[in-house]
Amino acid sequence: MNIPSKLIEQAVEQMSSLPGIGKKTALRLVLHLLNQDADKVAAFSNSFRQMRNGVLHCKQCHNVTEQEVCEICSNPERDASTLCVVEDIRALMAIEATWQFKGHYHVLGGIISPMDGVGPDDLNIDQLIKKAENGTTKEIILALSTTMEGDTTNFYIFRKLQDFPVHVSTIAKGISVGNELEYADEVTLGRSILNRLPYENSLVK
């Protein structure tokens, strides 16, 4: 691609450094910006630097925040003795959107994935163990992706927590609400039979 301006070329280079954005898409987006008012482009540009410099990670749970401690950890109405372990803040936001969890979170910052070079030491696991150790935590819910990497991370954390008086649970694996059985995969369907529930518990409230 022979772009007739070095400045456009640099902008395309930067835009295509984002995951999933190729050179052609980047050029389309950059030319869109070129046609906008200078003020608008300045606001666009500033927003990312401001975010990078202004956003902190909560000292307690590693959620994003603009204070020392995030809104969830500093909310007195939430139960600090129940921790939900998530991979990143997108998972945290997804769980918050369900309105079904009123405890605190613990954001790992990733999952164990040897293929991507991510080991246990790269994640906020030690701090989670400490929370179990000091006795204030009663239950830890492992809410990681139901993939091989998620299962590996679950198992690693479970082993580390074994010696402490804390109840460790994982999110339920089963058939999605609204799905037809014939299209469900065998592993999920099999699990949903093994982990069957008393009828009263199965009603969506």
Next chain:
Amino acid sequence: MNIPSKLIEQAVEQMSSLPGIGKKTALRLVLHLLNQDADKVAAFSNSFRQMRNGVLHCKQCHNVTEQEVCEICSNPERDASTLCVVEDIRALMAIEATWQFKGHYHVLGGIISPMDGVGPDDLNIDQLIKKAENGTTKEIILALSTTMEGDTTNFYIFRKLQDFPVHVSTIAKGISVGNELEYADEVTLGRSILNRLPYENSLVK
């Protein structure tokens, strides 16, 4: 979507103002930036503002440039008497990439599209007419998209140029090189028969 930080929310807002980028994708891209070094994010941010402030439009052809006149218009080896009319610089770049055109360009800045509220007065058509009027232009090649809007714009320009001693042509419509006939649409295939070429001219050089 309930984002736990105003700064991230603003960045997502800006990112999703780009065409084809929804809120979920924007959040994914913004969180990617959040995990990058501050220097990298600063370079990312600056590139767009620098581009918007530094890129000019060529006085002669409206191509993007960082000087008054673009590299193509100021190249003495290119033929200024043949003008190729294109919609935008993406089309210009596509034609340049073929290495088959050695004349100058004229970038309209869009095509006539009543649905999008774009009329002839919003485009650089008057300046094109002036180039035909002053007699220095021998041929004008209309290289717009082969859509209804492109055809309308072609017709509008053709009518405006009728009184001047300039040869007006359009790019050939026909079967793409490498395509099988049975999959071609009827209109294109019909045109390719009406506009058939002497065999010698049909060889890809």
